[in-house]
Amino acid sequence: MTTYKLWYWAEIQGRGEFVRLAMEAGDIGYVDMARERGSEALIADMKARTDRPPFAPPYLDTGDQVIAQVANILLYLGDRHGIAPADEVARRWLHEVQLTITDFVAEVHQVHHPVGTGLYYEDQRREAARFAREFREARMPKFLGWFERSVAGEWLTGERWSYGDTSIFQLIEGLHYMFPKRMKAIERDYPRLLAIRDRVARLPGIHDYCASDRRIGFNTDGIFRHYPELDAD
Amino acid sequence: MTTYKLWYWAEIQGRGEFVRLAMEAGDIGYVDMARERGSEALIADMKARTDRPPFAPPYLDTGDQVIAQVANILLYLGDRHGIAPADEVARRWLHEVQLTITDFVAEVHQVHHPVGTGLYYEDQRREAARFAREFREARMPKFLGWFERSVAGEWLTGERWSYGDTSIFQLIEGLHYMFPKRMKAIERDYPRLLAIRDRVARLPGIHDYCASDRRIGFNTDGIFRHYPELDAD
Numbered sequence: 001m002t003t004y005k006l007w008y009w010a011e012i013q014g015r016g017e018f019v020r021l022a023m024e025a026g027d028i029g030y031v032d033m034a035r036e037r038g039s040e041a042l043i044a045d046m047k048a049r050t051d052r053p054p055f056a057p058p059y060l061d062t063g064d065q066v067i068a069q070v071a072n073i074l075l076y077l078g079d080r081h082g083i084a085p086a087d088e089v090a091r092r093w094l095h096e097v098q099l100t101i102t103d104f105v106a107e108v109h110q111v112h113h114p115v116g117t118g119l120y121y122e123d124q125r126r127e128a129a130r131f132a133r134e135f136r137e138a139r140m141p142k143f144l145g146w147f148e149r150s151v152a153g154e155w156l157t158g159e160r161w162s163y164g165d166t167s168i169f170q171l172i173e174g175l176h177y178m179f180p181k182r183m184k185a186i187e188r189d190y191p192r193l194l195a196i197r198d199r200v201a202r203l204p205g206i207h208d209y210c211a212s213d214r215r216i217g218f219n220t221d222g223i224f225r226h227y228p229e230l231d232a233d
Numbered sequence: 234m235t236t237y238k239l240w241y242w243a244e245i246q247g248r249g250e251f252v253r254l255a256m257e258a259g260d261i262g263y264v265d266m267a268r269e270r271g272s273e274a275l276i277a278d279m280k281a282r283t284d285r286p287p288f289a290p291p292y293l294d295t296g297d298q299v300i301a302q303v304a305n306i307l308l309y310l311g312d313r314h315g316i317a318p319a320d321e322v323a324r325r326w327l328h329e330v331q332l333t334i335t336d337f338v339a340e341v342h343q344v345h346h347p348v349g350t351g352l353y354y355e356d357q358r359r360e361a362a363r364f365a366r367e368f369r370e371a372r373m374p375k376f377l378g379w380f381e382r383s384v385a386g387e388w389l390t391g392e393r394w395s396y397g398d399t400s401i402f403q404l405i406e407g408l409h410y411m412f413p414k415r416m417k418a419i420e421r422d423y424p425r426l427l428a429i430r431d432r433v434a435r436l437p438g439i440h441d442y443c444a445s446d447r448r449i450g451f452n453t454d455g456i457f458r459h460y461p462e463l464d465a466d
Contacts, residue, residue, distance in 0.1 A: 069329050089297070099304065099305055114360065130348040146288050
């Protein structure tokens, strides 16, 4: 049995959490390297990789290769560990949904960093307020509505959970943390997504993970950030 | 021989151009549906799709399934038409590079739409100027430097061209159009990417395509937009 090495920042959920959740739910063995050794070890590891270096964390060292990009990692794990549909067409569709989650998460980041990826939020608060309004009023309903319509049954792709469901769980949890007022106002429009969130929370691997200290809390260094001034009904 | 139906806006290169270029270079038969019938037909086609509807164009109708997300479409075509490496590890790496191009293109979009996806550029010029400065000074060198270091030989993945090379071609062409001053100042740092651009331009399929009226010109409705006030050395 392979034990994967997962490399991601030790202090945040961030993009790495989508990988952690899928592995925890699927009981896939991994070591969360930077949580063992510190984020300095992650920086050193990235610098040491010269052949096909990852652009950014998270990345997964399988022993044979290093895989970066969340959706790419999940595609790989889905092919090998039964956390994606067996059918090829459904597996490709699931990857498409995950890539759309990736797009949505990029916009979540843009909410607090609209004009400077390398600047602090505090240096772009006015611009953030402007984008946050459109994000709440137009982008959230557009993306969430599409995910809602994409649900094929009890789970995203039908009768079995997949990494798409753990990703929906994280998306809903993250948005509840980031925009509690807005989510309260609109969440009734997404009953299938809320049901998936609840079902994922009851998966034994996720239940144990969320009760453990392995699950880092949401905070304002991650992707989903709660700034009260950016939230509204 | 399948003839694919590609659906994308008729008036712009946009994200669809990454798919068009790969198909033209690979001599893969396709009909560019909205260029035949108009973008109204694209809107109508999207509305009519209720089972696994695409979130946004471009999408490819193979006859058996509909595939959206540029990197997902290219992954599919790469598996079937010899425009990706035969080796599985190299093919996964190429997908990772394409997903990083996707991330970069999202930031290219953020340059002219930092605070409102649904607003005009003219309504967010001040914010755009702010992000454009960071984009030119920090993001372009970061992404282009990584792509440069990722080149494995004459082509991105070694000795044969792949869809990654046609994507690099489009990226370099687009940045030259969008930021002519900035590209002139830094392009000497990326000799391998410039060499790939030139080699792709000489591929028979690309040479013919760029000489035809199928290749739409760059314009300020697409992803790469030239606004002189956003450019600088």
